Amino acid sequence: MKLDVAIVGGGIAGGTLARQLRRRIPTLDIGVFERGTDPDFKVGESTVEIASVYLARRLGLSTYLYEHHLPKNGLRFFFDDADRGTAIEDMSEIGTDGLPFHPSFQLDRARLDADLRRMNAEDGVLVGTGTRVTKIQPGDATRPHRLELVTQAGTQTVQARWLVDASGRARVLSKALGLPRVDVGHDLCAAWGRFRDVVDIDCVGTRAWRDRVRGTSRFLSTNHFCYPGYWIWFIPIGEGLVSVGTVCERAHWREDLRRSEGLLAFLRQHRGPATLLERATSIDTMSRANVSYGTTRFFSRDRWACVGEAAAFTDPFYSPGSDFIALENDMVTDLVARDHGGAGVGDLDERIELYDAFMRLRLDANLALYRGLYPVLGSFELLSLKWMFDIHCYYNLWLHAYLLEQHLDLAWLREQVRLREPTLGMLDNFGRLFRTLEHELRTRGDYHRGNHGRFVPALTGVDLVEEVGRARARKQVLRATGACCNRVRAQAKALAHGGPGAPAVEPMPLFAYMSERALLD
Numbered sequence: 001m002k003l004d005v006a007i008v009g010g011g012i013a014g015g016t017l018a019r020q021l022r023r024r025i026p027t028l029d030i031g032v033f034e035r036g037t038d039p040d041f042k043v044g045e046s047t048v049e050i051a052s053v054y055l056a057r058r059l060g061l062s063t064y065l066y067e068h069h070l071p072k073n074g075l076r077f078f079f080d081d082a083d084r085g086t087a088i089e090d091m092s093e094i095g096t097d098g099l100p101f102h103p104s105f106q107l108d109r110a111r112l113d114a115d116l117r118r119m120n121a122e123d124g125v126l127v128g129t130g131t132r133v134t135k136i137q138p139g140d141a142t143r144p145h146r147l148e149l150v151t152q153a154g155t156q157t158v159q160a161r162w163l164v165d166a167s168g169r170a171r172v173l174s175k176a177l178g179l180p181r182v183d184v185g186h187d188l189c190a191a192w193g194r195f196r197d198v199v200d201i202d203c204v205g206t207r208a209w210r211d212r213v214r215g216t217s218r219f220l221s222t223n224h225f226c227y228p229g230y231w232i233w234f235i236p237i238g239e240g241l242v243s244v245g246t247v248c249e250r251a252h253w254r255e256d257l258r259r260s261e262g263l264l265a266f267l268r269q270h271r272g273p274a275t276l277l278e279r280a281t282s283i284d285t286m287s288r289a290n291v292s293y294g295t296t297r298f299f300s301r302d303r304w305a306c307v308g309e310a311a312a313f314t315d316p317f318y319s320p321g322s323d324f325i326a327l328e329n330d331m332v333t334d335l336v337a338r339d340h341g342g343a344g345v346g347d348l349d350e351r352i353e354l355y356d357a358f359m360r361l362r363l364d365a366n367l368a369l370y371r372g373l374y375p376v377l378g379s380f381e382l383l384s385l386k387w388m389f390d391i392h393c394y395y396n397l398w399l400h401a402y403l404l405e406q407h408l409d410l411a412w413l414r415e416q417v418r419l420r421e422p423t424l425g426m427l428d429n430f431g432r433l434f435r436t437l438e439h440e441l442r443t444r445g446d447y448h449r450g451n452h453g454r455f456v457p458a459l460t461g462v463d464l465v466e467e468v469g470r471a472r473a474r475k476q477v478l479r480a481t482g483a484c485c486n487r488v489r490a491q492a493k494a495l496a497h498g499g500p501g502a503p504a505v506e507p508m509p510l511f512a513y514m515s516e517r518a519l520l521d
């Protein structure tokens with residue numbers, strides 16, 4: 001069998017890539033090889049804006065998503081006191097008070113994987129389920145890749161011009177190539193499961209508490225209960241099921257979280273989550289150590305690529321997993337289309353190198369939001385400041401660029417890659433600022449001070465929500481980032497000062513944030 005593109009793995013990364021390739025170049029011979037037969041429960045239900053645009057617009061799944069999955073009401077964060085005894089309606093909260101302007105979705109992953117397989121097969125993609133890829137003989141730009149497939153019917157060999165590894169944590173191609181899983185210095189573990197009969201968060205609390213968010217559905221949000229060093233999520237996935245889990249630094253991990261009784265008992269040690277889980281029954285439980293890891297390579301001149309968890313994964317706190325898939329799949333599709341259209345080797349190779357360098361920048365920039373920062377999560381005052389910075393950067397820099405498809409534009413990519421060190425320098429400076437503040441608040445005994453009764457609308461700090469995705473001059477984008485840096489630094493200084501009469505803070509130009517410096521001096 002000879003294919004233009006062979007995709008190993010029929011999860012969300014492989015399934016969406018096959019659909020995208022099919023839509024872009026209907027004449028391509030595409031094969032998706034998936035070892036499983038019936039998709040089962042998988043984590044990764046919460047999408048954010050980039051992935052949602054990708055699914056809805058690029059893949060033409062908007063109506064499908066509204067009909068078969070749930071519209072999401074943004075990310076929402078709740079804060080507890082030190083003994084984890086605060087009632088939900090007394091917790092401070094960061095969250096939306098209306099469905100956000102840019103949509104996102106809560107996915108039933110088992111359903112999405114199954115539907116993508118069916119849709120792809122109907123569209124003429126060769127979808128082999130119950131088909132395990134057991135051997136890979138990597139090719140290059142001149143020789144096809146060879147894959148050995150094992151099914152109940154026997155063994156078969158396939159040749160393909162392009163090979164895409166979408167096999168998730170199995171990392172089938174990376175293993176065949178001897179590419180290591182890169183330790184990114186962010187040691188996280190997680191346990192989660194599906195639960196039935198979870199109390200509807202929109203039915204707890206007082207009228208005033210519901211009015212605080214103008215009656216919008218908190219149930220539809222990705223709800224985070226935040227603690228120092230770990231957090232707990234509640235995500236609705238439809239048909240009466242709710243995904244509930246916890247992600248923690250290794251120091252907080254306990255082996256009994258791997259079992260449903262252990263997980264439920266742990267969750268119920270927190271009054272807020274316990275209220276929601278009062279009558280809940282567990283359907284299944286899963287767990288994972290080594291949640292975060294990196295890669296040395298996303299795309300190669302040898303006509304292969306790794307997408308989704310076959311490449312890397314950072315941290316689920318802001319649900320970025322499917323955003324990475326959107327970017328990677330766009331890039332693979334672009335490369336395959338150019339190759340198919342007869343692009344010269346030089347043009348293709350330059351793109352491959354730039355796409356690869358950009359994804360490594362994107363990975364490192366995303367990691368900088370979480371690495372070493374889990375101790376910050378449990379304080380409303382700290383996280384609301386950090387959130388203001390993170391969500392502004394996400395909207396102003398990453399989502400905006402994605403909506404304009406700048407991630408496929410060579411000039412834009414060259415500039416991003418050239419600015420790698422300054423960009424990471426800025427993120428590291430703010431990471432250090434939040435860590436210093438955390439130390440300061442703990443020393444003063446103020447860490448949990450703001451955790452009661454306060455509310456910040458999630459997009460308060462993003463004064464450009466409706467401009468995102470419209471043409472804006474580069475200097476407007478940079479000016480907005482600079483203004484955000486100055487706002488956050490001024491508020492951080494006031495917080496560090498600890499009371500009224502904080503000294504005025506001189507604004508700095510954006511470039512001053514981009515080389516290593518202590519922002520609280």
Ligand SMILES: Cc1cc2nc3c(=O)[nH]c(=O)nc-3n(C[C@H](O)[C@H](O)[C@H](O)COP(=O)(O)OP(=O)(O)OC[C@H]3O[C@@H](n4cnc5c(N)ncnc54)[C@H](O)[C@@H]3O)c2cc1C
Pocket residue numbers: 008009010011012013014033034035036042043044045046047131132133134166167168169170172190191192245247288291307308309310313316319320321322323
């Ligand atoms: C705790 C946690 C929470 C997360 N939460 C989110 C979230 O809210 N939102 C989000 O976007 N992301 C989230 N993620 C990340 C998310 O899980 C991934 O982005 C996504 O599931 C990756 O999809 P994938 O297609 O790469 O891998 P998978 O969905 O794992 O698919 C890989 C497929 O490859 C198949 N396969 C493996 N080996 C072979 C072989 N040899 N031959 C054939 N087939 C093979 C497997 O059977 C599987 O179906 C989370 C991750 C974790 C750990």
